[in-house]
Amino acid sequence: MESGSRRPLLSAPRGFRDILPTEARELRVIEQALTETFAASGYMPLEPPMIEYSAAQPTQERLIQFLDTDRSLVALRPDLTTAVARLVAQRYRETAGALRLSYFAPVFREEPAMTAGEREVVQAGVELIGASGPIADAEVLALLVESLERCGLRLDGATIQVGHVGIVRRLFAPLAEEPRSAVLSALRAGDLVGALRRAHEAGMPSEDVTRARAALGVIGRGIEQLDGDDVSELRQVVHLARERWPGSVKLWGLPNIGLVPALPYYTAIVFEALHPDVGVIASGGRYDLLIGAYGAPRPATGFAIDVLRLHRALFAEGWRPADARPLVTLHSGGDERATMRCAASLRAAGLSVAIGDVAETAGIALIAAEVVDERRVKLGDGRTIDAATLARELAR
Amino acid sequence: MRPLRFALAQGLLLNDALAALRAIALDVSRVTPGGRRLVVDGGGNVEFVLARPSDIATYVERGAADLGIVGKDVLMESAARVLELVDLHFGACRFVVAAPRGALERSLDEYRHLGSLEVATKYPRVAEAHFRARGLEVEIVKVAGSAEVAPQVGLADWIVDLVATGGTLRANDLAIVEEIAACSARLIANPASYHYRRAEIAPLVEKLADWASRSRSGANQ
Numbered sequence: 001m002e003s004g005s006r007r008p009l010l011s012a013p014r015g016f017r018d019i020l021p022t023e024a025r026e027l028r029v030i031e032q033a034l035t036e037t038f039a040a041s042g043y044m045p046l047e048p049p050m051i052e053y054s055a056a057q058p059t060q061e062r063l064i065q066f067l068d069t070d071r072s073l074v075a076l077r078p079d080l081t082t083a084v085a086r087l088v089a090q091r092y093r094e095t096a097g098a099l100r101l102s103y104f105a106p107v108f109r110e111e112p113a114m115t116a117g118e119r120e121v122v123q124a125g126v127e128l129i130g131a132s133g134p135i136a137d138a139e140v141l142a143l144l145v146e147s148l149e150r151c152g153l154r155l156d157g158a159t160i161q162v163g164h165v166g167i168v169r170r171l172f173a174p175l176a177e178e179p180r181s182a183v184l185s186a187l188r189a190g191d192l193v194g195a196l197r198r199a200h201e202a203g204m205p206s207e208d209v210t211r212a213r214a215a216l217g218v219i220g221r222g223i224e225q226l227d228g229d230d231v232s233e234l235r236q237v238v239h240l241a242r243e244r245w246p247g248s249v250k251l252w253g254l255p256n257i258g259l260v261p262a263l264p265y266y267t268a269i270v271f272e273a274l275h276p277d278v279g280v281i282a283s284g285g286r287y288d289l290l291i292g293a294y295g296a297p298r299p300a301t302g303f304a305i306d307v308l309r310l311h312r313a314l315f316a317e318g319w320r321p322a323d324a325r326p327l328v329t330l331h332s333g334g335d336e337r338a339t340m341r342c343a344a345s346l347r348a349a350g351l352s353v354a355i356g357d358v359a360e361t362a363g364i365a366l367i368a369a370e371v372v373d374e375r376r377v378k379l380g381d382g383r384t385i386d387a388a389t390l391a392r393e394l395a396r
Numbered sequence: 397m398r399p400l401r402f403a404l405a406q407g408l409l410l411n412d413a414l415a416a417l418r419a420i421a422l423d424v425s426r427v428t429p430g431g432r433r434l435v436v437d438g439g440g441n442v443e444f445v446l447a448r449p450s451d452i453a454t455y456v457e458r459g460a461a462d463l464g465i466v467g468k469d470v471l472m473e474s475a476a477r478v479l480e481l482v483d484l485h486f487g488a489c490r491f492v493v494a495a496p497r498g499a500l501e502r503s504l505d506e507y508r509h510l511g512s513l514e515v516a517t518k519y520p521r522v523a524e525a526h527f528r529a530r531g532l533e534v535e536i537v538k539v540a541g542s543a544e545v546a547p548q549v550g551l552a553d554w555i556v557d558l559v560a561t562g563g564t565l566r567a568n569d570l571a572i573v574e575e576i577a578a579c580s581a582r583l584i585a586n587p588a589s590y591h592y593r594r595a596e597i598a599p600l601v602e603k604l605a606d607w608a609s610r611s612r613s614g615a616n617q
Contacts (some may be wrong), residue, residue: 190479219594279588
């Protein structure tokens with residue numbers, strides 16, 4: 001608390017907020033659906049630390065940084081894929097074969113003030129490390145769709161979009177290294193105008209620039225007019241993923257060549273889940289060079305779901321979590337020993353019990369009950385009922 | 397789903413933007429520059445929203461609008477994460493560094509002796525990025541308007557400003573030291589909307605790109 005100021009600081013720092021019980025309960029339901037889905041495909045949970053060295057991050061943009069006591073510059077982790085890559089390069093350096101890892105944890109990114117930007121974001125995701133080829137990409141893509149659907153999200157034909165960074169890079173392959181990387185970083189920043197201008201200035205013939213522009217606009221069936229191994233890879237991944245998770249939408253997975261994520265580490269297949277009200281709910285793809293940057297080259301692919309956005313999308317669609325079992329609020333008749341014993345027998349019968357008033361219900365239904373004796377209570381309608389009967393009634 | 401929302405910058409660009417939209421057969425008849433209705437129906441599941449130029453990027457970044465027409469200058473200063481899809485070529489202007497005419501040598505001498513220059517600008521982000529890239533040590537003085545008087549009144553040595561014809565600079569006896577960037581109007585899109593609603597958006601983008609290249613080759617003839 002700031003000394004000298006009279007008013008205590010009650011609000012959280014900009015971009016951070018409290019999650020109160022109603023929301024927290026809904027997030028738990030989502031968390032459970034996601035972690036169970038990840039586990040059912042063989043993904044093992046792990047928890048990297050909250051803080052990483054700033055210098056070990058692939059991009060210094062948007063880091064929330066501070067000096068550690070040993071004066072090294074550290075950052076709140078901006079991204080879990082990077083943390084997992086670092087961890088794998090250290091802890092699984094000698095491991096051959098596929099690692100299936102999952103996480104559910106917050107990440108932190110700087111946002112300009114006054115933009116309503118959140119600086120703490122909860123990510124749920126998986127990384128499939130050591131496996132390459134379309135079947136690995138398809139596994140991860142299908143798992144994303146399964147995860148979203150198991151949470152209750154309604155998908156349509158445009159929700160899941162799949163691109164390929166290799167196709168984009170190939171469009172500008174004739175350019176020299178330096179202008180090509182400038183073109184690609186402009187595309188990652190969303191500046192299509194600047195990217196194409198840069199390519200033209202670097203000597204790319206006008207008709208090739210026009211061709212690149214057209215290719216970057218290709219979506220859906222238009223991809224059939226393109227050729228190349230990377231194009232067939234994209235199509236194959238989408239087909240295989242639909243086999244793995246047919247889902248509720250026929251032909252989910254829209255090929256989209258212009259899908260270029262902002263993060264620099266993707267090398268091949270990339271994908272996003274989009275929602276009309278909320279924007280990007282999840283993103284992922286193949287990042288074969290990232291772990292190598294930490295000294296242990298390994299092919300890898302994965303995705304991260306922005307859990308708070310997923311929650312917002314579910315809420316926008318009218319989703320509410322399945323009712324939690326009601327909470328019995330037990331009011332003492334004066335005999336404290338009987339009250340505690342009664343609470344024990346209600347709990348033993350499988351009921352949720354709170355003694356006394358409950359000021360924050362988080363949307364859970366309350367059943368008020370007054371203690372009669374060690375195993376019986378009186379309900380609001382005047383009936384006296386024993387613990388086992390009450391449990392049976394509430395279970396219906 | 398709500399209509400496709402197109403954010404248009406009020407002010408200098410609005411008439412050109414409306415001409416472009418009219419040329420691709422969108423109904424802009426209900427948009428009245430200076431009018432009080434700021435969200436108007438454009439027919440065919442399109443609506444227009446009018447806002448200040450610097451707010452257009454915010455609207456589109458946050459998905460309150462799907463598409464927008466706004467100057468590159470505004471985009472550079474806002475650093476909003478939006479897709480820049482088409483250069484519409486109108487509203488051309490340049491970000492420049494300017495100094496009092498004849499005083500360039502003196503200010504460079506000052507830089508050698510005093511180690512830094514003061515730069516007044518309405519565009520601190522653009523100015524800072526430019527001088528950082530050039531490796532010049534400057535102190536940015538943010539002003540809300542009329543940066544061009546800053547050197548005259550001793551507020552700053554140089555200015556970074558947006559110029560169209562250069563008339564204002566000449567009138568204040570300033571000369572361009574260097575150009576930072578050429579700017580013109582851009583068609584921008586919210587990234588998620590652009591991908592999710594491509595079937596609706598792509599035809600508009602194509603028509604505007606055609607219109608822009610035709611109007612440009614027309615202007616060059």
